Every structure is written in C-alpha cells, then in structure tokens.
Amino acid sequence: METFGLLLDGIFTSLQWFNLGLLIFGCLVGLFVGAMPGLGSVNGVAILIPITFIVPPTAAIIFLAAVYYGAMYGGAISSVMLGIPGASTAVATVFDGRPLAQKGDAITALSAAAVGSFVGGTVSVILFTLFAPPLAEVALAFNAPETFALMVMAFATFVGLGGDDIPKTVFSILIGLLLSTIGLDLISGKPRLILFGMPGFLHGINFLVLAIGIYGIGEMLWTLESTKGKVQMAKMEVNMNEIGKAFKKLKSTLMAMSIGSFLGFFVGILPAAGATPASLMSYGITKQLSKNSKEFGTGVPAGVVAPECANNSASTGSMLPMLTLGIPGSPTTAILLGGMILWGLTPGPLLFTQEPEFVWGLIGSLYIANFFTLVLNIALIPAFLMVLRIPFAILAPVIFVLCVTGGYAPTQSLHDVWLMLIFGFVGYVLRKLDYPVAPAVLSIVLGPLAENALRQTLILSDGSMGIFFDFGEKPIAASIMYIALVFLLMPLAGPIKRKFFKAKSA
Amino acid sequence: MTLIKQLAVVLVSFTLFAVSTVSAKPFSPKKPIELIIPAGQGGGADEIARLVQGVIEKNDYASKPVIPINKKGGSGGEAMTYVKKKNGDVHTLMITLNNVLTTPTNQPELGIDFFNDFTPLARLITDTFLVWIATEGKNTAGINTFDEFIAKAKGGSLVMGGTGKMSEDELLLGMMRGQFGFDAKYVPYSGGGAVAKGLVGGESDFTLNNPSEQMGFYQSGDSKALVMMTPERNPAFPEVPSSYELGYPDLEYYMMRAFMAPAGIDAEVRDYYTGLLHTVYWDSEFQSFNIDDGKLMSWLEGYGLKDFLAVEYDKHSVIIENFK
C-alpha cells in the first residue's frame, strides 16, 4: 500500500505541467533520434545531459527517461520504413517489419510496433513497481556463468533463422563471431586481429557498422538491381479506418506480447544483458512456439510485436540494476548513471529509501511516457508513411547519406564508414549466393557478451566447462543451459516425429 | 570624389582595425572543442569529462561548447593515436587516466611517444584506490582489518575482480604481490560498476576500486574498505585507515585525471586551455562534487606537471617490467 501511495505521488510529480512538458518533448526527441540509423538513445541522452544541470534532478531524469523511451519506439520506425535497424535493439524488428512494409502493409507494422512497445513498457513498469527490491537480489546473483548460459540460450532460440544451406549458415554465424573478437581483448589485455595494423580496429567493430552496411547499403543495391532503378512504391490510404483494421490484426499477437513483456523484463534486469538479447530471444522463442513459425520472416505482425514488446520491457527492466546496483546495462544507462552521480545522487541499494521522490518520480514518469509515446506514434503514422511516397530515385541517395552519417556517428571514425561500405558490398554479393546475413548480425551483437562471460567463468572454474551444468554449484546457470539445449534440439524434434509416425503407419 | 575618398579612408581604417584586433586578440576556439575520452561511457574518466562539459556549458566559460567523444579502443591506444594524428589541432583535448602511462609501453606497435606527442595542460584531480571486500563475502567474512586480509590472502588464493588485464588495478595487484607476498586469481570485467557488482554478488573476494564505483554499496553496508592507499585519511571515508597509518608507506597509488592537448600547439593556445581548466577547477560545483566523492583536488600545471608525468611514467614502466 505504501508503494502505491509513493507511485501515485510519482505519477503526480510527472504530471506537473513543467515535468509533463519535458516528458513530451523528451519523447519527441527520442523518437526522432531513434529513427535515424546509427543514432540511438545514447546520442539523445548524451547531448541532453548538460541541459539537465539547469533543472532539478527529478525533472532531469524524467526528461532523459522519456528520451530513452522514445528512442526505443523510434528504432522500430527506421527498421520498418527503411529496413535499417536504427539500434541493436531493433534488429529483430527488421525481420518481419520490413517485409510487412514491402507488402504494402506498413500501417500494420507500425501499429504493431507501437502497441507492442506500449504493452511491453506497461507490463514491465508494473512488474518494476511491484517487485523492484527483491528483483535486485536476482540481478545480483546473476554472474558470469549465468550470463554465458543466457547467451547460449539466445543463440539456441535462433537455430531456425538460417537458410537451407547449412555450411553457408554456419559460415555466417562464425564470421559474425569472428568480427566480434576484433579489438582489444578484455581478458588478456592484448589487441587481436588489428588487420593491416590499422588503429581503427582497436575499438572493435561496432554492431551498427555491420548492420547498416548489410541492411542499408546491401539492401539498397539489391533493390536497385531487381528494379533497375525504377521502384514503384505501393500506394496506400491512411485513415483511422486503416489503423483500426491494423489494430484488429494484432489480436493474434497475444502470445508474442506476453512472451515479449515477461521475457524482456527478466532479461532486462540482468546487468550484463540488456534490451538487445532480450528482443532477439523474444523473437526466436515466439517463432519457435508459434503455430505458423514458417511464416516468420515473411511479414507477420507477431514478428514485429515480439521484439518491440521485449525491447521496451527490457529497457525499463535495465533501469533496475542501474538504480539499485549502480551498474549500467547499456551505454545509455551508463550515461544516465553518470548523470545521476553528477546530480548528487548515489545509485545503490539505499537509493529507494533515501531518494523516494526521485525514484518514484522516475517510475511514475515511465507510466506517463509510455502512454504519450503510444499516442504520438499512432498520431504520427501518416507522417512516417510519407517516406514511402518519396520517389525511389530521391530516397536512395538520402538513405545512402543516412548510412554514411550513421556509420560515422557512433565511433566518429571514417575507418568505420569504409568498413560499412565494404560490409554492404560483400553482404550484397553473399546474399545473392544464398549466404544468410541475419546470423552474422546476431553473432556480432551477442558474441562479445558470450565470450567475456565464458572466459571469466573459465578463470573462476580453473578451465572446467562442467560448471555450466552443475546444479549444486550454479543452479541458475545449469537450468538455463538445459533449457537452451531443449531449444537447440527442438528443430530436430519435428523431423524425428515425422519419421517415427511414418515408420508406424508404414 | 570626396565621398569616395572618405569611403576609402573608412574602409582602410576598418581593415586595419580588423587586422589589429585579430592579431591582438588572445586565442579563443573557433569551433566546438572535441574532448577525447580514452574509455567507454560511464567510467570515471567519462564522468569527469561530462562534468567538465556541463560546468563549462552552464557557466559559459568558453565561447564554443565542449563535445565529449569516447574512443575506448585498445585501452587508450585508439584515443592516443587519434590525438597524436591531430598534431597542431587547436580544438582537441584529451582527458587522461592512468592507461596513458601504461599503453605506450604495453603496445609499442602503436608508436606513441608519450613525452613528445602530447601537450600536458593541467591535472585537476587525483582519484584514490581502496581495498574493498564484501561485508558478507563467503571467503572474507569476519575480516575487519587490512592485516587480517593479508593473512587470509596468503593462506588461499582469493579472487580479485578488476577492470581489465594490464589495467591499473592489476598493476596494483602486482605491486601488492611484491610487497606482501600473496597472489590472487584476477578476473577482468568490463567496467568499474561491473567490478563492484561482482564483489557484492559473491563472484570475487576483493577489488581495488576507486571510491565512486563502490559508493552505493559502501553506504548500504554491503561492502567495506580496509585501507586507502594514501598518506592521510579521506573525509569522505572517515573510518578507513590510510596505508601510512598502517605502516605501509609504499602502498600509495593514484589515478590522475589530467588534460592534454596534441603536440605542436602554440603557447597561447596552451595557456588558453589551461586557464579554462583553471576556471573549471575553482568552480564551486566542480569542487563540491569531487570532494563529496572522495576525490583529491590536486591542481598541477606547467613544469610541475611535466615532472610529475615523467616520474609517474617511469614508475609505471618499472611496475610493468616487474609484472612480466
């Protein structure tokens, strides 16, 4: 009951006209920054940190959280409309969002993203309100072995994502993992694979460089070739009726919503993981459990809802380790955390009791921010659809410009822009030869997390892999590991069952 | 005719005036100043850099804004190579942490000459190091003093969480190994926050963290500090003894937060930025934030700074040499 009172106070705090103004402005900024390829919440939050010195901490965090939230929605817009994931959290949104838009049903994709995000965000903020302190304990118990087990599970959920050609699919996974090892090795302190001695490789290969290259440049080349530069975009009507129809299609995505919300939240609260593995796993699991899993990847609303629901849910979840443990789950929360420290707050177990107004103001603002981003998103759908009306001859160079600036912005190095071009050209050639590209993108996102966790564990266990399967020593890690094995074996279950029944009937 | 003459006179004098003002005007930045951070978002260096940015922006200390840019690659190697290439650029600054003292030695292939590739401007802060254990650690329960800790550490191999191979805390572990004769298993994490969480989460037994990273757990009583590696106690941690008090004056180590510019800039430019940093240093907000956080305010510039860097660089080269 006390919690409820505090929460109401928090909601009222964020409904004060000054805070509300900041919140709506923050949502808009986030939406816009998130929708630009290569720019994400981290840019939005970083530039606004100095502004927050002028306003009180509660207003500042409400503002920044709104930016963070808005950017999570915004990432989906670029995934759907341009086919380029705006942030690593929106990779999985491309898989089904883009085909939907190409089929001429961008309205459904955008509504699915907006509603999915809203549901995920709301469910997670409710869970956050009710269970924040005990969940902090869970997060604390989640160490290197558990993180590695979780990564194995994330990979396992994606078994079905590759193409039909198994060696080419495996090649794609391996090259993604290999690219993720480039740069300074955390565990040994040694630089690895600094190709041709270029210092640009020292910071490793940012996920966005590969994703923008493959999905931006590569996809554009593909389109240019197949249409010989004369793309006819599907014309579509936008009115409330259409949006209403799109909403009706979302009824079938209830399962995706529940998987996305809960899985997203629990993965999100784990300090190391964050929203990207959450959205990938949510997509993978929804696909595997779905009745029509074959249709995933060709444009089903559930394939948009699942990752979008999970990434919003996880970004709320990742506020938990930030607030209670002082651990950033992502670069954005790292900057938020830095901001909190600069405002004179000490993140840690005592924050909830020492600064209730701040904490509950933030949580309250998440409820409100969720609502306003949903409204803004639905209201702006016609504006987003304008993108599709732009003639391709003009849209193409604009996308190329967005790719070049987007490849440059995260690391501010031209080296990465060259890499992005190379990945784009190579990705285009490989895709034409039936090498699937999605596994490489997933691997480069999850690779570093998995490798560090694996090697940290191996130092602790003196090189023994048995620790991952030992229920007595590491119950959480072992359970996740076994679930992962089930997911790994599930695609095999189908053919075996068929064979079994065939044998019986014969 | 007279009109044209008058005009000409006005024009000429105006040009002269413009020229004279340009040459007499002291340096001021012509575009936003890039502040390179040789570490990722959310670390100690990042925090100070963004604080400096905020203080400058809030009080209009500079005519152009400061833009922090993280170049975390290669343990500072990427940032140092970048600044080295910017030789003579008057709109680039770099905040330093101790990795600038170790990376040129550790990664000779980068070809960084610490003493000739950079222009040191000023040191603002030194951050202290403490030995931390979890209050309810499974291997360290009941330990209350540094001597008890050494005895325990000598007995069995404890696990230490750190911020990366060959980073400051592992070098520090190497120093302690030489001094006290104990060794520990070193597990690298991806940042100071993760190190602190690993300690409280029971994965590691002790850490050598800066104060700010453990502050939250320290205040809640989840972790405690055994010794601060300084000559005197720090007001932010009144009950934590200093290493001098405990009779270990050799156990002294700091993290410097200094600022550098590329080599090849004019004295005028150097003085401008040193002056700017000096203004920031004496800003009341900047002072109170750092003091509350247990940091030591330690302004140093000019020859004093040069000597300090030379001493520290040699000291680190020796530590690295011993470490191998």
Next chain:
Amino acid sequence: MSNISSKFTVKIAEIVVAVLLAMCSIALMIKSAENRIDWTAETNMGAGFLPFYLSAGMLVCTLITIGKFILKKSPQSKDDNPFIQVGAERYIYLTVISLCFLVLATAYIGIYISLIFFLAFYLKFFSNKSNIFIGLFAYETPILTFLFFEWLLKIPLPQGYSEPLFYPVYDFMYSESSLVEKIIYIIIILFLPPALGLLSKRFIK
C-alpha cells in the same frame, strides 16, 4: 561491359567467392596466431584461441561449399544466369563507385562539400528531375545535415580541409544573439534559394 558481366554467371561467382573466403579464412587464422592459440589448464584460453578456431571453422565451411560446387550439389553450381541481372549492372557499378568517392572525398574536403557533388551526380544520373530541383536538393541536404548533427546533436562530422569555412558558421551558432534571431536566419538560408528557383522557373516560362 555488359558482355563481360553476362559471362560472369552465378556459377562462377559462387566458386570465386568461396575460394576468396577460404583464402581470407586462412589469412585470419595466421593473423590470429599472433596471440596464444592454445588452451591449457594452467594458462587458460589464449587470446587467439577463439579467433583461430572460428576462422578454422569458416575455412571448413567454405571447403564444404567448394566441395558441393565440384560435385554440383548446390543450386548455385548449376546456375548459368548472369550474376548481376542484365541491364542492372550500370546502376550497381555507379552506386558503388559514387559511394566510394563520397567517403574518399569526405576524408579530404569534408562531408558537407562532398555531399553536394554526390547528390548532384546521383540525382542527375538516376532521376529525371530538372537541374533546378537537383541543385536545390544538393544545396538543402548538406545544410539540414549540418543543422541536425552539429547543432542539435553536437556530433561533429568530418570537415577535412574545408574546416575553416565553417568557423563563421560556428561563430554565428554560438553567438549571443537570441534563438529566434538564429532561426530566422536559418529559415532565410533554407528557403530563399527555393523561392528564387521557383521564381526563375516562372520567369523562364
């Protein structure tokens, strides 16, 4: 040109790419071996262990692909269609070349100036828009890019040798004058040329 590319079939591309990838994998294995690639109980996993075996795995995959090609087991090994559709080559080649020029020029004359040339070239080649439209588009896009990145997001984009050109712009951006005044100037800069363009069109008619 089209003669060469029609001979470059999917079949040839498949084997050329597979051989190239195999060679890259070997090179990466050699490069990984600069670090320790062993994994023993005392020293734990060497820094080069994972990269080495990952690239070894890549090599195996490409070898299987080559094997399937030789045995004609993969669909690509029997495909005699040209690798790039006939008639589409020039779009692909020109896009690739112009993008490379854009990035190369960015390193020297900065992105804003390079964008003008890139957009003018690309639109002239690919669209049937009038010269006035192309000119305006090539004029507006770099300005909007500048405003968005440098002013709103405070992300400096590369300017190369064109950097001094922007000093007065920065002076204006961070001058004491009020925001309203600045916005008025920006609106004039953005909308005056299109207005003139429209006027001139009508005038010529």
